[in-house]
Amino acid sequence: EVQLVESGGGLVQPGGSLRLSCAASGFTFSSYEMNWVRQAPGKGLEWVSYISSSGSTIYYADSVKGRFTISRDNAKNSLYLQMNSLRAEDTAVYYCARVRKWLQNYYYYYYMDVWGKGTTVTVSS
Amino acid sequence: EIVLTQSPGTLSLSPGERATLSCRASQSVSSSYLAWYQQKPGQAPRLLIYGASSRATGIPDRFSGSGSGTDFTLTISRLEPEDFAVYYCQQYGSSLFTFGGGTKVEIK
Numbered sequence: 001e002v003q004l005v006e007s008g009g010g011l012v013q014p015g016g017s018l019r020l021s022c023a024a025s026g027f028t029f030s031s032y033e034m035n036w037v038r039q040a041p042g043k044g045l046e047w048v049s050y051i052s053s054s055g056s057t058i059y060y061a062d063s064v065k066g067r068f069t070i071s072r073d074n075a076k077n078s079l080y081l082q083m084n085s086l087r088a089e090d091t092a093v094y095y096c097a098r099v100r101k102w103l104q105n106y107y108y109y110y111y112m113d114v115w116g117k118g119t120t121v122t123v124s125s
Numbered sequence: 126e127i128v129l130t131q132s133p134g135t136l137s138l139s140p141g142e143r144a145t146l147s148c149r150a151s152q153s154v155s156s157s158y159l160a161w162y163q164q165k166p167g168q169a170p171r172l173l174i175y176g177a178s179s180r181a182t183g184i185p186d187r188f189s190g191s192g193s194g195t196d197f198t199l200t201i202s203r204l205e206p207e208d209f210a211v212y213y214c215q216q217y218g219s220s221l222f223t224f225g226g227g228t229k230v231e232i233k
Contacts, residue, residue: 045213047222059220095169110217111160111175
């Protein structure tokens with residue numbers, strides 16, 4: 001079964017740090033690009049960060065650039081999000097999601113087809 | 126950055142009715158980069174539609190997507206009780222992924 005399981009969430013004070021993990025199983029993790037997406041309480045979805053299959057290409061949303069670092073360990077089938085200088089507005093459920101990218105009829109298709117159940121991060125004093 | 130605006134914010138309908146959800150982009154989006162997701166309370170999002178009009182695996186054919194350029198639509202032909210949820214459109218472009226604000230489909 002294709003599965004993503006996030007962990008590492010919790011309560012942290014403003015200015016603190018947290019490292020989220022996402023364990024992948026049931027597919028060849030090293031072949032897929034990955035995203036982190038978050039959802040603040042009662043709000044919509046917000047893309048956070050992207051990493052290519054090899055880890056060589058990384059993108060961040062402006063809201064987290066310079067504070068968050070995405071990484072992966074393909075040998076361990078794991079994705080990570082190191083979150084530093086946390087703010088109250090970073091409070092959210094954090095999801096990891098598998099990115100599907102494929103070519104058909106000269107067009108690339110790009111979407112997120114598998115999601116984990118999420119891990120909750122609360123930034124509060 | 127491309128902004129996606131979904132409307133209406135809330136759609137109040139009865140089971141069996143047709144739902145039409147709109148997603149408008151601030152600039153042209155490649156159809157192959159436009160997806161729709163369904164999210165129920167306490168659950169992760171679920172992929173419904175990719176490439177603007179292709180149903181994901183296991184998605185019933187009452188769900189359909191259409192559109193191009195800046196205007197995209199998700200249609201649910203006949204609402205089933207399990208379809209009442211929040212729906213998000215999402216696009217990829219210029220090294221960014223962006224989501225619309227969501228449309229909540231609620232029971233009237």
